[in-house]
Amino acid sequence: MKVSGRAIIFGDNVNTDVIIPSKYLTSLDPNELAKHAMEGIDPSFPSRAKSGVIIVAGRNFGCGSSREQAPIALKYSGVKCVVAESFARIFYRNAINIGLPVLESPGIRGLVNEGDTLTVILDEGKIINESKNIIVKANRLPNFILEIIMDGGLIEHLIKTMRGERYEV
Numbered sequence: 001m002k003v004s005g006r007a008i009i010f011g012d013n014v015n016t017d018v019i020i021p022s023k024y025l026t027s028l029d030p031n032e033l034a035k036h037a038m039e040g041i042d043p044s045f046p047s048r049a050k051s052g053v054i055i056v057a058g059r060n061f062g063c064g065s066s067r068e069q070a071p072i073a074l075k076y077s078g079v080k081c082v083v084a085e086s087f088a089r090i091f092y093r094n095a096i097n098i099g100l101p102v103l104e105s106p107g108i109r110g111l112v113n114e115g116d117t118l119t120v121i122l123d124e125g126k127i128i129n130e131s132k133n134i135i136v137k138a139n140r141l142p143n144f145i146l147e148i149i150m151d152g153g154l155i156e157h158l159i160k161t162m163r164g165e166r167y168e169v
Helices: 030-034 045-049 069-077 089-097 143-150 154-163
Strands: 002-009 053-057 079-084 102-104 117-121 126-129 134-137
Touching: 002 045, 002 079, 030 069, 045 069, 053 117, 069 079, 069 089, 079 117, 089 102, 089 143, 143 154
Parallel strands: 002 053, 053 079, 079 102
Antiparallel strands: 002 117, 117 126, 126 134
8 A cells, every 4th residue: 555745844853732622622522623734833834734645753742642633634634544653553544544654764854845746655654755766664564554554544454353344465
């Protein structure tokens, strides 16, 4: 599975309160949440992400509260994948549960600039920076996680599994 998009860069310790501020958690509409994604750090993010982007971040991306709305807001804003030096554990799991691809790639921040065109090959754990013509390794996701992501999230994966429609990696 491949995803491509322009890189939007963030630093270390990007908190879920910044990804989706708590005042918007009253909405259950993912499209409404998407309108406020990253509002605390970059108010222009939703308009920049609409075309489909890949977030490249530093260490501990998604730290803070365990709100599932954070990866939902990113996914529905147009984020195709998040590549970070490391993730907060609960954000990482929530992202997988809703079908948002997440890859850890130590050293990635120094190899990508804002606006670079990236192609992420999930099943190989490979990030291609098309703008710089370099390939960066990432920690490859296990097959069972790839299946969940390719099915669109955990609930969709369970439904497909029960129906015998599983995607095999």
